Amino acid sequence: MWANLSAQGYMRKDGGDTLFPLRRLLILHVQLILFNNFRANGDDAVTLKILYCGICHTDLHSVKDDFGFSMFPVVPGHEIVGIVTEVGKKVTKFKVGDKAGVGCLVDSCRACPNCNQDVEVYCPKKIDTYNDIYHDGTPTYGGFSDMIAVDKHFVVLFPDNMPLDGGAPLLCAGITAFGLKVTVISTSPSKEKEAIERLGADSFLVSRDLKQMEAAKGTLDGIIDTVSAPHAFLPLIDLLKCHGKLVIVGVPGKLIELPVIPLLMGKKLVAGSAIGGLKETQEMIDFAAKHNVTADIEVVPMDYINTAMERLAKGDVRYRFVIDIGNTLKAPVTEMIKRLS
DSSP states (O other), X not given: OGGGOOOOBEEBOSXXXXXXXXXXXXXXXXXXXXXXXXXXXXXXXEEEEEEEEEEOXXXXXXXXXXXXXXXXXXXXXXXXXXXXXXXXXXXXXXXXTOEEEEOSEXXXXXXXHHHHTTOGGGOTTOEESSSSBOTTSOBOOOSSBSEEEEEGGGOEEOOTTSOHHHHGGGGTTTSSOOOSSOEEEESOGGGHHXXXXXXXXXXXXXXXXXXXXXXXXXXXXXXXXXXXXXXXXXXXHHHXXXXXXXXXXXXXXXXXXXXXXHHHHHTOEEEEOOOOOHHHHHHHHHHHXXXXXXXXXXXXXXXXXXXXXXHHHTTOSSSEEEEEHHHHOOOOHHHHHHHHO
């Protein structure tokens, strides 16, 4: 059953600046091995035909090897959504034809304290959706592709009213926090009207405006820092009240200096947070569907991916790119299978 599965996608061959289409021979070799991981325990597997995949800033870091541990070839993408095409015998939550998604994880030990508390992302043996290694030594590949098979535990069911394209970024960017009284902090004054009038923020701060930042010192209970580029922490720490918390969810590509004295004098905290666990992610998707919450997206074709990456690096997107996999990544792999058999 699983032996007939194959996939194609876009990969980064090295740490350069261009993503290349995976050659069919490479695809058949790599992806068939990946899917064969599920033949031995296929009863628990869910197979998705990928229709959309969001572009996360982590994808840009990974293909550029900003962190120094990318394993090439890299096939990015961990905001994966599509249609279920096959399920194993033990799969009851999903059926063929369901809308579903795969986020940043494809496996964990499911036995450690973190897994038992439904925060698998902090499992010491977690396996990332791409740029990681499965238990048998084969690499993981992401959603810049047309198909993926994943253990049922790491698949999220999408309600019928949740659009797949607008819902894709929720699998990573969306599972970070829920706001209360919200102040948007941005380097771009042009975003103020949109932030307040359309997105519902209560106030807006331009981080480059020294007068605004000075006036706002000591007024915030907490800040969620989503910036994925190097930036100074001190101006943000100064905005916090005593006992305030700065929670970092973005991943800058370089080390950032952390000033200690303001933390000590204000009993302030700096913390980090990754994505949520699978239980929390499903709850978030259900909540978003119930309240018609989706991401603001720009849908692009697969052959636009390198331009999208360049624009992402410049911050030229409002607010997430999503690749239209289903309509723009063609997969004539059947003829290749015949030629190789």
